[in-house]
Amino acid sequence: MTKSKQWQAGRRIDTQASSDEVLQTQKFNRQSARLEDEQASFSTEDINVLSRQANDEQIESSFEASSSHFGWRHILLFSLMVLIPIEMAMAIYTAFQQSIILAGIYTLCVVSALGWGGQFLIKEVLALRTLKNLEIRREQASRLLSSNQIGEAQSWLEPIFKKLPKGTVDEFQASLKSHYTDKEVLQLYEQSVLKTQDDAARAIISEYATTSALMVALSPMAITDMLAVLWRGVSLIEKLSKHYGVELGYRSRIKLYKLLAKQIVFVGATELLSDLAATSLGAELLGKLSARSAQGLSAGVFTARLGYKAMEICRPIPRLENKANFLTTFAKKLTNQLLKQN
Structure with missing residues (x-):
């Protein structure tokens, strides 16, 4: 074979190899495009829903694990439940042996305590049932909206x-x-009847958050600030629950506070960034506030965010919109009010 023929043969081999590489590249590009299309089918909302569900499952499992653990606290409660009735029966028996009047007083106290305890338990059971029914109805509302x-x-x-x-x-x-x-019926209810309730609830949140901000701005002691924010926060939750017709008992309050903690501490990490962005007022405006007024502003925004979370949990339809607009408007209004106080 001459040199020209060898060169032509080598040229044909190179051409064939390059065509194979082109085919492999095209196949790889088609697979990449298909993967991108599949990834694009998942919207940002779907990803957020999945992350929220994962957080909810993790939190609920932690609550269930803590509640199912049998420890010294349960032993103490069981011992008290056994000892207190025995002690009361022995006290009444001893009183009957000493004096009928003393025994009557003891009996009256025991009957009054049992009556009050029974009334308290009935109220707690009804309140827990109300909160449980609210959760079920919220799930039904989510289903009906689709x-x-x-x-x-x-x-x-x-x-x-x-x-x-x-x-x-x-x-x-x-x-x-x-x-x-x-879906259309619930949307009409949300845009007409529920919107009126939501507007009144936002007015309540604005009032309580403004009061918290002013109390912190005017208070000279840190412990007073903490007590003021705690007091206004608890009162705000109570008023919002009554506003939406949710009667709270002791256990139902604890359950609602757990739901709020789950919303704020666990799920609210990403929302906190959006809240900070929504309530950012600019360095020029914030520079006009004193240190105490700035602390009051942060306390007011925190109280407003707490109230908004309680509002989301207590309203019959879980979806709540325009949160960022409400926080931004409230923060600007509160800043102007604090500037007047300065």
Whole structure:
């Protein structure tokens, strides 16, 4: 074989190798494009929902693990439940041997204590049932907001209408159409009846948060600041729960506080960044505030955020919009008020 033929043969081999590389590159590009399309099908909202569900499962499992643990506290409670009735029975028996009047006083005290304890337990059971029913109804509302069926939303709204004024209910019923789906009925309820309640709740949050900010700005002691924020926060939760018709007992309050802690501490890490961005007022405006006024501003924004979380939990429909706009407007209004105080 001559040199020219060898060169042509080598040229054919190189051309064939390069064509194979082109085919492999095209195949790789098609696979990459398909993977990108699959990844693009997951929106940011889907990813956020998955992360929230993962956080909820992790938190609920931690609560269940802590509640199922049997320790010294449960032994102490069981011992007290056994010893207290025995001690009361022995005290009444001894009193009967000494004096009928003394025995009557002891009996009256025991009966009064049992009556008060029974009333307290009944109230707690009813309050826990109310909070549990609220959670179930919120899950049903989430399902109905994506339903195209007709008729189920009306039965879902009946318990709510029993607590509303008759004029409000009649006005809402008059605006309904027979062809509205469950999703459209709930959207109409949220945009009309529930919007009025939400506006009143936002006014309550603004009032309590402003009071907390002013108390912290005017208080000279750190312990007073902490007590003021705690007091206003607890009072705010109580008022918002009553505003939405959620009666709270001792255990239901603890459960609601746990839900708030879960929302703020665990799930609220990413939301805190958005809240800070929403309430950022600029260095020029913040520079006009004194140190105490700046602390008051932070306490007021925290109280507003706490109230907004309580509002999300207590309202019958879980979805709540325009949070960033509310926090931004409130922060600017509160800053102007603190500047006047300076």
